[in-house]
Amino acid sequence: MQDFGVYFELGLQHILDLGGYDHILFVIALCCTYFIGDWRKVVVLVTAFTIGHSLTLALSVFNLIRVDTALIEFLIPLTILVTAFSNVVTKRRRRQVNTDWLTYSYALFFGLIHGLGFSNYLRALLGKESSIATPLFAFNLGLELGQLVIVFVVLVLSFIGMTIFSVSRRDWTFFLSAAVFGVAFVMALERI
Numbered sequence: 001m002q003d004f005g006v007y008f009e010l011g012l013q014h015i016l017d018l019g020g021y022d023h024i025l026f027v028i029a030l031c032c033t034y035f036i037g038d039w040r041k042v043v044v045l046v047t048a049f050t051i052g053h054s055l056t057l058a059l060s061v062f063n064l065i066r067v068d069t070a071l072i073e074f075l076i077p078l079t080i081l082v083t084a085f086s087n088v089v090t091k092r093r094r095r096q097v098n099t100d101w102l103t104y105s106y107a108l109f110f111g112l113i114h115g116l117g118f119s120n121y122l123r124a125l126l127g128k129e130s131s132i133a134t135p136l137f138a139f140n141l142g143l144e145l146g147q148l149v150i151v152f153v154v155l156v157l158s159f160i161g162m163t164i165f166s167v168s169r170r171d172w173t174f175f176l177s178a179a180v181f182g183v184a185f186v187m188a189l190e191r192i
Contacts, residue, residue: 032177032180036158
């Protein structure tokens with residue numbers, strides 16, 4: 001059970017590490033169009049991302065998939081760019097047309113890409129373990145909790161911005177998405 005705690009903490013640190021801010025940026029871009037009342041949708045959205053992330057981590061750890069690290073390191077900021085850009089140009093019509101399933105699908109797909117970004121390191125760590133199922137589960141559980149911490153912070157900041165500072169929903173989404181887009185654009189350029 002001690003190994004569970006170690007891998008859980010590793011997953012938590014992986015997502016909350018400011019040095020690896022690409023995952024933080026992606027989660028911010030993913031949830032910045034939502035607000036406190038949408039928390040259930042955001043939890044499902046983040047869980048879809050975690051499922052994709054977990055799937056490619058597992059496939060990589062079992063040596064069923066290998067992808068060039070340089071390609072993945074470029075694709076990760078690209079997923080952030082696409083998500084942030086879609087937030088800015090897509091008019092949200094949640095009440096008229098339910099597009100949640102599409103959003104969940106691309107979160108799952110982008111999770112597949114992000115999972116490959118950490119797979120080599122995790123494969124090296126888990127290579128020493130006799131059974132990798134429990135450590136892999138613990139890592140992904142820590143990852144999910146870390147993402148939910150980021151979501152909570154974004155939703156609270158959204159609430160404060162809209163209620164205390166009277167920022168419009170459109171302006172808030174544009175501000176966060178544009179900031180994330182700018183950082184991800186620089187990151188993508190550095191990784192070409």
